[in-house]
Every structure is written in C-alpha cells, then in structure tokens.
Amino acid sequence: MNIDDMLRNAANDVAQAASPSIPDAAGVRSRARRTRTIHVAGATLAVATVAAVAAVGIRAASQDDAAPPPVDVPPTTALPSIDPTTASNLVWSQQEVLYLRGSAVQVDDAYVVGMTQSAGGVVYTTDFADGDVFYQPFRGGSASLIGTNAQLAPVADPNSEVVAWIENVDGEGAIVVFDLEHGEVARAPARIAVKPQDNITFPGYSTVLSVSQEEVFYVEQGEVWVYRYAAGRPPESTGEKASSLLDVSNGVVARRVGGRLVFDRGGDSIESVQLGPRSAVTSRGMLSPDGAWFLGGTGAVDEEPILVDTRSGDQRTLGHGTIPRSWGLLFALSWVDDDTVVLRYSGAAGTAIDAPLESTFLVCTVSTGACVQAPVEGEGFLITTPLS
Amino acid sequence: MGKQADDEFSEFVVANWHRIFRTAYLLTGDHHHSEDLTQVAFSKAYLSWSRVRTLAHPCAYVRKVAVNETISWRRRRMNRESPTLDFQPDTEMPGPDTSVPGSLTLWRAVLALPARQRAVIVLRYYEDLSEAEIAEELGMSTGTVKSTASAARQRLARQLGPHTRQHANGGNG
Numbered sequence: 249m250n251i252d253d254m255l256r257n258a259a260n261d262v263a264q265a266a267s268p269s270i271p272d273a274a275g276v277r278s279r280a281r282r283t284r285t286i287h288v289a290g291a292t293l294a295v296a297t298v299a300a301v302a303a304v305g306i307r308a309a310s311q312d313d314a315a316p317p318p319v320d321v322p323p324t325t326a327l328p329s330i331d332p333t334t335a336s337n338l339v340w341s342q343q344e345v346l347y348l349r350g351s352a353v354q355v356d357d358a359y360v361v362g363m364t365q366s367a368g369g370v371v372y373t374t375d376f377a378d379g380d381v382f383y384q385p386f387r388g389g390s391a392s393l394i395g396t397n398a399q400l401a402p403v404a405d406p407n408s409e410v411v412a413w414i415e416n417v418d419g420e421g422a423i424v425v426f427d428l429e430h431g432e433v434a435r436a437p438a439r440i441a442v443k444p445q446d447n448i449t450f451p452g453y454s455t456v457l458s459v460s461q462e463e464v465f466y467v468e469q470g471e472v473w474v475y476r477y478a479a480g481r482p483p484e485s486t487g488e489k490a491s492s493l494l495d496v497s498n499g500v501v502a503r504r505v506g507g508r509l510v511f512d513r514g515g516d517s518i519e520s521v522q523l524g525p526r527s528a529v530t531s532r533g534m535l536s537p538d539g540a541w542f543l544g545g546t547g548a549v550d551e552e553p554i555l556v557d558t559r560s561g562d563q564r565t566l567g568h569g570t571i572p573r574s575w576g577l578l579f580a581l582s583w584v585d586d587d588t589v590v591l592r593y594s595g596a597a598g599t600a601i602d603a604p605l606e607s608t609f610l611v612c613t614v615s616t617g618a619c620v621q622a623p624v625e626g627e628g629f630l631i632t633t634p635l636s
Numbered sequence: 637m638g639k640q641a642d643d644e645f646s647e648f649v650v651a652n653w654h655r656i657f658r659t660a661y662l663l664t665g666d667h668h669h670s671e672d673l674t675q676v677a678f679s680k681a682y683l684s685w686s687r688v689r690t691l692a693h694p695c696a697y698v699r700k701v702a703v704n705e706t707i708s709w710r711r712r713r714m715n716r717e718s719p720t721l722d723f724q725p726d727t728e729m730p731g732p733d734t735s736v737p738g739s740l741t742l743w744r745a746v747l748a749l750p751a752r753q754r755a756v757i758v759l760r761y762y763e764d765l766s767e768a769e770i771a772e773e774l775g776m777s778t779g780t781v782k783s784t785a786s787a788a789r790q791r792l793a794r795q796l797g798p799h800t801r802q803h804a805n806g807g808n809g
Contacts, residue, residue, distance in 0.1 A: 251789055252761070254742055259762035261739035263658040269671045271653035273646035273678075280679035396680050417687055418697065 280393075332609055332622035338590065339363070339370055340609070346370065348386055355382075355391070362401025362454070364411065365584075366428055371402050371411045381413060383428055394426055399440055403456040406537045406585065412459040414466065416440045423466055425459065425477050434477035439468050458496050458535075465496045500539030500558055509542060511558040520561040538586040541614055553591060555614060566591065566612050566619065587614050645685050649678055652695045656702055662758045663706040665747045677702040700773050703759065707751045707774075745795045746788075753788035756781060 332338055336350045341360035346353050348370060355374065362373040369385035371394070381395035381402055395402075395413065399421070402413035409428035414421060421440035427433045457465040462478040467490040475483040486493065494502040494509075501512040509520040520542075533544030535558070542556040543566075556563040566589070582590050591610040609622040656677055660670035677698045681688045688694050746757055755774060759765045767785075771778045 251793065255746070255757060255761040255792075258739035258742040258746070259662055259758065262743045263662055263762060266658055266661040266667070266670070268654040268657035268661075269674075271650045272675070273649040276649055276675055276678040276682055277642075277645075279675050280682040393683070396683050417684060418691065418700075420687070422687075 327610070327619055327621040330611070330620050330622045335611070335622055338609065338611065338622065339365055339584070340590075340592075341372070346372065346384060348384065351388070353384065353391075362398075364402050364404040364454075365406050365582075366404040366409050366411060367407055368409055368428065371404050371428070373398055373401060379416065381411075381426075383411075394428070395424065395432075398424075400456075401454040403454050403459055405459050405461065406583065408461050410459050410461055412456050412464045412466070414438055414440060414455055423456075423464060423475050423483060425464060425475070434475070436475055436477070436483050438466070438473075438483065457493075460498075494533050494544075495535045495542070497535035497537060498539035500535055502533065502535050502542050502558070509544075509556055509561075509563075511542065511556075511561070513539070513558065518558060518561045520556045520563050534583060536583050536586050536589075536614070540586065543583070543589050555589070564617070566610070566617075584611075588612070589614060641685060641689070644689065645682055648681075648689075648694060652698065653678070655695065656698055659699055659758060659762065660702050660706070662743070662746075662762055663703065663754060665743070673702050673705055676705055696773075699763070703755050703773060704775075707755060742792070742796065745792050748795070749788050749791060752776075753784055753791070756784045757788050760785060 332340065333347060333352065334350045338347060339349060340347050341363060344355050344360070346355055346360050346363075355372075360372045360374060364371050366383075368387070369383055371381060371383050373379065373381055379396055379398040380393055381398045382391040383394045384391040394411075395415070397415045397417050398413040399416035400414055402411050404411040410425060410433075411428065412423065412425045415424045415435075419440065421438045422435050423438040424432065425434040455467040457467065457472065459465075462476060464475045464477065465486075466473055466475070468483075468485075470490050472486045472488045472490050472493045473483050474486055475481075488503075492504050494504055496502070499513060503510045503512070505519075511518045511520075533542055535542050540558055542554075542558055544554055544556070553566045554563050555566055584590055589612050591612070593608055593610070607623070610619045611622060612619040653674065657670055657674045660673040660677075661667065664670050664673065680701045681694065681698050688697050691697055746754055749757065752774065756770055759770045759773060760767075765773065767778050767781045771781045774781070776784070
C-alpha cells in the first residue's frame with residue numbers, strides 16, 4: 249500500500265469514527281448574531297509584524313530617495329506630550345488591543361488592522377484572511393460581528409452610523425453599505441481590487457473613499473465610482489480617474505489637477521497654491537468630515553503634511569520638527585473630528601534591520617494649529633483610521 | 637432574512653452538517669473544536685446566505701471557511717497547544733496490511749503537521765479535491781499545493797518509518 253492509499257484510508261476511517269453532533273441551525277443563527285466577546289485588558293508589547301514590514305518598506309523607500317541620507321535626531325519634548333493609552337481624543341490600535349478614547353479593550357487573538365470611526369464607535373477588521381468586520385461602540389460593551397469577506401478596510405461616516413466596504417466572496421465583488429443600527433441597507437456588484445483570494449484588510453488601506461447616508465464613493469480599477477444607494481440607483485462611474493479625484497466629503501470634491509489641488513463645492517471651484525516638487529499628496533489625502541479642510545502628505549518626514557482650507561485654497565504645514573528625520577508617516581493621517589487630525593510617525597529605534605519600531609502620534613487642532621505628541625517607546629503601532 | 641430563506645438555510649445546515657463536521661474533525665482531531673468550527677463556518681454562511689445560496693457549491697464555501705478558520709486558529713495558538721485526536725487509545729483502527737501504521741497512528745502524525753500541510757492532506761485525501769481545487773480553496777498556487785503535499789508526505793514518512801518512506805515520493809497527491 250502506498251502512502252496515498254494509506255492517507256485516503258486513514259482519513260475515511262477517522263472521519264467515519266468521529267461522532268458528529270446534531271445539526272443545529274438555530275444555534276448557527278444565534279451564533280451569527282451573537283456579539284463577539286472581548287475583554288478589557290492591558291496592552292501587549294510585542295513588535296507588530298505588519299508594522300515592522302511596513303517600516304522596512306519605509307526604510308527601503310527612503311533608500312530610494314535621491315536626497316542625502318537623513319540625520320537622525322532623537323525625539324524632543326518640544327511639543328506637549330500626552331499618554332496615548334489614556335488620551336480621550338485618540339482611537340487607535342496596537343496588536344490585539346483597541347484603544348478607545350482612553351479605555352482599552354482586547355480583541356480575542358487578533359490584530360486590529362483596519363479601523364474606521366463612525367459617530368458612535370469603531371468598525372474594524374483583523375489580520376485574519378477571513379474579512380470579518382466588527383463594530384465596537386464607544387459606549388463600551390462587546391464588539392459585534394457585522395459582516396464577513398471584506399476585502400479591504402471598511403470606511404465609516406464619522407457623522408452617522410453608516411459604513412461601507414468592498415466584499416469578496418470567491419472572486420465575486422460587491423460594495424456593501426451597512427447601518428450600524430439597522431443592519432445592511434444596500435449592496436451592489438463591484439469589481440474587486442485585487443486577486444480573489446486576498447481578503448487581507450491591509451492596514452489603513454481601502455478603495456472606499458467616503459460614505460454618507462446618501463452615497464458611497466469608491467475606486468474600481470483606477471476609476472472613481474459613486475453608488476447613490478439612498479436614491480435606489482445602481483453604481484455608476486464618475487468618469488474620473490482615481491489618480492486625480494482624491495476624496496469626496498460633505499459635498500466637497502478634492503482633485504489633483506497638475507501640480508495643484510482643486511476643490512469643488514456646489515459649482516464653486518477653489519485652487520490651492522502650487523504644490524511642491526514632490527506633490528505633497530503622494531498619498532491620497534483626506535478631506536475633513538465637514539469638507540472644510542484637506543490633509544495630505546507624502547509620507548516622508550522631511551516634507552511636512554499640508555493642511556489646505558478648501559474655501560480659500562490657503563495651505564499650511566503641520567509642524568513636526570521633533571520627529572527623527574528617518575521616520576515616516578505610516579498609514580496614519582486621519583481625522584478624529586472636523587477640527588482634529590492625527591498623524592502617526594514611526595521609525596526604527598536603531599540602524600539594524602531588525603531594530604524595534606518606535607512611534608509617536610501628533611494630535612493637532614486645526615483651528616488653533618496647536619499639536620501635542622503621544623510617544624510610545626520601543627513599539628510600532630498599527631493604524632489609526634484608513635487613509636483612503 | 638425572510639422565512640423562506642431561513643428555512644432553506646436550515647435545510648442546508650441539516651444536509652451538510654455531518655460532512656463539514658467530519659472535515660473539521662480531520663483538521664483538528666478534537667470533537668469540541670470541530671463542533672465549534674462547524675458552527676462558525678455555517679454562521680458565516682448564514683451572514684452571507686443571500687449570496688452563498690446562489691453559489692454552485694454552497695457547501696464548498698462552508699468547507700473553505702472551516703479550513704481557513706482552522707489555519708487561523710492554529711496560527712493564533714501557535715506554540716500554545718498542539719492538536720491531538722481525542723479518541724481513546726484502544727480505538728486504533730488497523731489497516732488491512734498490518735505492517736503499516738493503523739489509521740489512528742497515521743492520523744495522529746497528520747495532526748502533527750503544520751496547519752497548511754494538514755489542510756492540503758485533508759482536502760486531497762478526504763475531500764478528493766484536485767490540486768487546482770485545493771489551490772483555489774487555500775488561496776495558493778498549484779505549485780505550492782504540490783510542494784506542500786510533497787513536504788507533508790516526506791514528513792509523515794520520516795515520522796512513520798521505512799514502509800511509508802519508500803512510497804513518500806511516489807504519491808500523486
């Protein structure tokens with residue numbers, strides 16, 4: 249008997265000897281609806297693999313840069329410092345721990361890798377390739393499983409309880425709109441972004457640009473589509489390339505036209521001043537929830553992120569002179585609310601390839617320009633909210 | 637979900653529960669965990685039932701969830717616990733050729749394989765899937781399935797002695 253026959257026989261023998269339980273459809277339904285238990289716990293302190301890989305990418309990217317190698321300077325305390333584990337205006341994750349405005353909840357055996365913030369809580373996915381989507385209310389309690397097969401990170405409307413993601417079931421894609429209070433409200437076919445088996449919610453990355461209670465903007469094969477689900481209309485292409493249409497929020501459309509940013513609001517068009525040679529929107533950038541501001545950045549620490557007033561086109565940089573120059577923005581521009589942005593910088597603590605990551609958040613109030621920093625020693629963070 | 641779809645889902649569960657449970661049992665060797673896996677896999681199908689029901693093989697979807705859950709489960713608990721068959725020692729099932737390991741002994745060795753190798757073995761020898769089908773189910777290339785199966789057979793042969801070793805390279809799986 250060869251090993252193939254032996255294995256075949258053994259599999260059948262063992263399978264037949266097993267005593268299956270009684271089919272329990274009611275239990276299955278109950279489980280599907282049941283909330284997922286999570287436990288309040290302290291933070292864990294191991295190095296996050298995904299963050300480490302991303303950091304290697306940043307280092308590699310910096311090596312590609314034609315500019316002279318940056319000279320590291322240690323972080324200073326020039327900015328007021330806060331404790332990120334207790335900061336009441338921060339929502340972020342580190343490995344299996346989710347920090348919700350000062351409280352910490354541990355996610356069972358999973359790293360939180362895709363987060364987005366609704367009015368009432370956080371929607372997130374984990375590092376498992378199953379695309380499960382969970383909702384954790386700010387008010388506390390347990391997280392709920394609200395969906396499966398999300399291919400990339402979900403994106404929520406910070407002003408309501410609506411969230412959207414691209415779903416992939418065996419290569420069949422769909423744009424899904426989910427109301428956190430009332431369940432799924434709409435879905436429509438959509439072409440998936442990457443190959444079928446990759447249901448990997450990559451940190452901070454999503455092809456959904458924005459969602460509101462009326463419509464969803466998302467990228468499909470390099471083109472921006474809009475799904476006006478509240479009006480019962482099917483998805484339709486906007487005819488614009490994703491490389492030029494950067495974001496849509498509260499009726500404001502942000503575009504990159506040549507070396508400028510252009511903001512359209514109800515027929516009025518405002519241009520920003522000429523951007524720098526590296527076009528400070530290498531990342532897509534994000535409009536504030538109210539559409540009043542646009543935040544963008546290259547990811548390189550020597551080019552400060554820009555903040556553009558979409559009504560006037562005036563722009564300014566967000567100061568971060570205290571960050572080591574070899575560090576980078578790591579999937580981490582996000583709006584906490586209409587007046588607060590969070591930037592997360594990460595970098596290696598030393599020059600060795602396996603040097604541990606260190607990170608710091610900058611939390612900036614747009615109206616005053618004031619920032620505080622929330623440093624964490626010897627650790628690389630995962631994402632805050634998706635950088636669409 | 638409407639009553640008709642709900643009833644349809646219940647019928648689907650009843651018709652396929654044992655099959656999925658047995659696959660889960662071969663993957664885990666643990667009755668309790670197999671039941672848990674089976675329930676998780678069907679519950680995910682329930683959440684997506686409006687689409688799963690339209691697939692050509694809805695049961696394959698559930699199996700895929702179970703297999704990938706098993707791999708995730710193993711990864712989550714890596715270095716914390718190892719799967720073992722929860723049979724009693726006197727339940728060995730000798731094969732027709734008494735010079736080769738019995739099924740129970742052989743399957744204990746299978747359970748000691750890395751999760752992906754084990755999944756390939758179960759899908760190949762119990763579910764009777766082709767390499768291409770296994771590749772699709774596990775999200776890997778056909779070449780990776782071949783090399784994974786080969787590595788699994790080699791490892792089993794090393795564990796189980798000379799009789800299996802001489803056949804380890806000759807498998808078709």
